[in-house]
Structure formats: C-alpha cells, structure tokens
Amino acid sequence: MSKIFLAPSLLASDFSRLADQIAQAEEGGADWLHLDVMDGHFVPNISFGPLVVRAARKCTKLPLDTHLMIENPDEYLEAFRDAGSDHIIVHQEACTHLHRTISRIKELGAKAGVAINPATSASTLNDVLPDVDLILIMSVNPGFGGQKFIRGSLKKLREVSSMIKESGKEIFLEVDGGIDPVTAPQVVEAGANVLVAGTAVFSTQGIKQAITKLRQSYKTKQKNL
Ligand code: DX5
Ligand code: ZN
DSSP: OOOOEEEEBGGGSOGGGHHHHHHHHHHTTOSOEEEEEEBSSSSSOBOOOHHHHHHHHHHOOSOEEEEEEOSSGGGGHHHHHHTTOSEEEEEGGGOTTHHHHHHHHHHTTSEEEEEEOTTSOGGGGTTTGGGOSEEEEESSOTTOSSOOOOTTHHHHHHHHHHHHHHHTSOOEEEEESSOSTTHHHHHHHTTOOEEEESHHHHSSSOHHHHHHHHHHHHHHHHHHO
16 A cells, blocks of 8 residues: 555534535545544543534545544444444544444444554554554544644554554554644654644645645655655
C-alpha cells in the first residue's frame, strides 16, 4: 500500500457551515472524512452522534471514517452504519469482547478498525490483527483537537507497521492527533498510510491550501519508502 490517505477530521471544522467545509475538503483532495464521536464517558468531551454522520453522508461520496470514542460501542454500531459510516473504528480499551465487536462491524458491511490510546501497547493488537481492516494509533490522548503530538507514537507506528507486514495482509495504518506539516513526514516514515488532521486542515486560512501543504510535507518520505 504505497498511497498515503489524508482524512481531515471534521471536529475542527465550522459546524455552522458543515456542507461547505466538507465540499472544500473534498475539492482540496481529501481521501476520506474522519468523524470523531465522543460520549463524555470514554473521553472527557462530547461531540456528536449518528445524526451528524448522516448529515455528512448527504454532502459527500468520500468514505466516512467514523472514530467511536465511546463506551459500549456495540450498542451503536448499527446506528452508525445506517447513518452512512464506511469505516467504524472502536477503541480496544472500550471493548471487552473485541473480536465479537470486529465481527459485528464486518457483518454490517463496514470496514472494521481498532484504535489504541497512547498508553496502550501495540502487543494488545496481536490476536485481532488478522481480523481487522484498519489500525488507528492515537498520537494524542483522545478527546480534543489541537493537542501536541506524542513522540512515543513513532515507535509504536514502526512496531505496528512490522506486525502488519508480517501478517501479509493489507491493513490500513492510521494515525490521529497532532498531525501537521512537521509531524506528517515523521509518521509516514514510521509506516503510517492514513493521516488524520483536524486543526492543520480546518483551523487555517484555506482548507485546500492546508491539504496541499500537508501532502507536500511527506512527498519526499514517500519516495524513500
Ligand atoms: C482526538 C480526535 C482527533 C482530532 C484530531 O480525540 O480523535 O481526530 O480531531 O485533531 P488534531 O488534528 O487537531 O490533533
Ligand atoms: Zn479521531
């Protein structure tokens, strides 16, 4: 998988102009849209639920990458799939029966992803790796946009990247938190092939220019891979 996918996170967008912000991201060259669902329990913040995912679905054909930062995700998988999510990502830390949850997401016809927090070891993914379509490495503690990238995530990305290579499967390796033109080349070099970026895309003068700037930042690293 040599292509690098860029997934702008709507969390940093202007929700009073959601359709326009999505259109700009799409025109600007976004590959996926990342939707951060927060419940005020698993993370200390509340964002939005299936209604907003459904609204985003009406505005774009881009894959919707739904990141569930919620407790009891099993109870809501169907609602998020019905709302139009193409990928459903659950947290390893929130799932007692992770294998069952992954199977359920796949049964619903979505791509199944598993996210791990900065304090969770890559080895916790060993036994589910063959069953997932995507692994998400959190490079900040989940809950808020605009936080500083945690450098220890680079080592974890390298580790998971080799686990994926060893598995021989095509699994997306996504990174989320603090991605900007400085950290983007570093995570690409460490093996990430899906980059989530909120602040670096939406809290700028121009969404299109910000996406172009991000892509430019890791271009040389891609050649060296
Ligand atoms: C954090 C979310 C991220 C967030 C990233 O809990 O999972 O997707 O939107 O925001 P930035 O890119 O600003 O760190
Ligand atoms: Zn996210």
